[in-house]
Amino acid sequence: MKWKNRRRSSNVDDRRGQRISGGGARGAGLGGIIMTLLIRGSMRTRLLVIGAVLAGMFFFGVSPQALMSGGGGSQPVTTQVAPTPNDEMGAFLSTMKADNEDVWTQLFQAHGKQYKASKMVIYSDKTVMPGGLADARMGPFYMPSNQTIYIDPHFFNEMSQRFGAPGDFAQAYVVAHEVGHHVQHQLGYTDRVHSQRGRVSEKEYNRLSVRLELQADFLAGVFAHHADRQFQFLESGDIEEAMNCARAIGDDALQKGAGRKVVADSFTHGTSEQRARWFNRGYRTGNLEDGDTFSVAYEQL
Numbered sequence: 001m002k003w004k005n006r007r008r009s010s011n012v013d014d015r016r017g018q019r020i021s022g023g024g025a026r027g028a029g030l031g032g033i034i035m036t037l038l039i040r041g042s043m044r045t046r047l048l049v050i051g052a053v054l055a056g057m058f059f060f061g062v063s064p065q066a067l068m069s070g071g072g073g074s075q076p077v078t079t080q081v082a083p084t085p086n087d088e089m090g091a092f093l094s095t096m097k098a099d100n101e102d103v104w105t106q107l108f109q110a111h112g113k114q115y116k117a118s119k120m121v122i123y124s125d126k127t128v129m130p131g132g133l134a135d136a137r138m139g140p141f142y143m144p145s146n147q148t149i150y151i152d153p154h155f156f157n158e159m160s161q162r163f164g165a166p167g168d169f170a171q172a173y174v175v176a177h178e179v180g181h182h183v184q185h186q187l188g189y190t191d192r193v194h195s196q197r198g199r200v201s202e203k204e205y206n207r208l209s210v211r212l213e214l215q216a217d218f219l220a221g222v223f224a225h226h227a228d229r230q231f232q233f234l235e236s237g238d239i240e241e242a243m244n245c246a247r248a249i250g251d252d253a254l255q256k257g258a259g260r261k262v263v264a265d266s267f268t269h270g271t272s273e274q275r276a277r278w279f280n281r282g283y284r285t286g287n288l289e290d291g292d293t294f295s296v297a298y299e300q301l
Contacts, residue, residue, distance in 0.1 A: 001169045002233045009097035014090050015123040016153075020133070089153045093122055096172050099233075100179040103226045107288065108186075118182040119148040140174055142181035144190050149178045163248040167241035169234070173220055173279070174245070180219030184212065189294070203265045210251075211293040213269040214278045214301060217246060218291035221282025229286075239283060246279050247272035274301055 101117045108115035121127060127134050130145060136152040143150065151174075159174070160166035184190050193208045200208070224242065228234045247253065250272025255262045269275065278301075282291060293301060 001172060001235055001238050002231070003092060003095050003099075003168070003172075006095050006231065007098045007102070008091065008094035009101055009117070009120070011101070011117050012090075012094045012097055012120045012122065014086075014094075015121060015127050016090075018123070018127060020126045020128070090122060092168070092171070093120065093151070093153070093175065096175040097179075099227050099231065100176060100223055103223050103230065104179070104183060106230075107222070107226065111288070113186075116147070116186065118142070118179065119146070121148055121150045123150065123152055124154065125152065140178055142178045142185075144181075144185045144194075147182060147185065149175075149182070151175075151178070159245065159248075163245070165241070165245035165248040167238070167245075169238035170241040170245040173224075173242035176220035176223040177216050179223065180216035181212075183219050184215060189215065192294075206266060206268050207298050209268040210270045210274075210301065211298075214274055215291055215293040217270075217275050218278040218282040218293065221279040221284075222286055222288060222291065224279075224283045225286030239280070242283075243276040243280060246275035250275050270301065 097120050101115075105115045105117075121129070121134070123134060123136075125136050127150070129143060129148070129150065134141075134150040136154065138150075139155055140149065140151040142148070156171050156174075159170065181190065189212060193212050196205060196208055220242070224234070224239070249269070251267040251269050252262050253272045255266075270278075278291070278293070
């Protein structure tokens with residue numbers, strides 16, 4: 001894809017080079033922080049934490065148990081800041097962020113709405129976020145509470161080597177998917193889903209999560225449609241890269257890859273076929289009205 005020599009977003013905080021020091025008080029490890037927020041936080045905080053963990057399982061299929069295994073210590077968590085690097089990956093991510101901002105600003109205006117850009121934090125291994133630490137094991141994720149995308153670029157190596165989904169446009173799809181979650185947050189879909197936690201069965205809540213994730217895939221396709229018209233940035237094979245990536249991280253593919261039985265009722269993101277199809281639908285039409293995954297019968301998603 002063609003991405004160089006365009007505007008870079010000012011809404012990017014490149015924290016690579018920061019070093020997290022101190023073991024943290026009991027509960028200051030990732031798992032402890034999650035537990036503290038779930039036990040002591042307000043209902044809204046609990047829902048946001050749950051949503052972030054679900055979003056963090058976007059690619060890795062990391063189990064909640066794995067995320068709860070964060071360690072403890074006796075000292076508060078502190079950070080020591082080293083000079084942040086200015087490399088090609090940082091330029092790529094900030095350019096993709098800017099492209100998304102430009103496209104969604106125009107689309108919101110066309111629908112009589114105002115788009116408020118999200119933030120993006122680029123980090124290595126771990127970084128401080130409201131209430132705790134972002135951990136690379138969570139994969140890229142969007143935190144609705146502070147409207148911020150967290151991403152460790154080393155994930156792209158994992159995406160290529162583990163999931164067989166290489167390519168710069170596959171990486172652009174990851175960014176666009178997370179921005180899609182921000183768009184959903186602004187349109188009210190995120191709160192609509194999270195508000196049902198504990199009110200419906202686990203099976204039904206998983207289905208709502210699938211609807212949310214497939215819509216984010218659709219929105220990533222909408223971005224690709226309009227960004228290519230605006231920037232002419234797609235090259236031969238780029239859309240196939242994104243669809244290959246979408247297929248690689250379908251719930252069925254992840255369960256099979258982990259040697260587990262495929263259990264449809266446990267899906268939270270959709271099948272490989274669904275994810276690729278909804279992305280492609282967004283790319284083909286570019287029409288926001290075609291992406292209401294909440295109005296389609298679940299069996300027809």
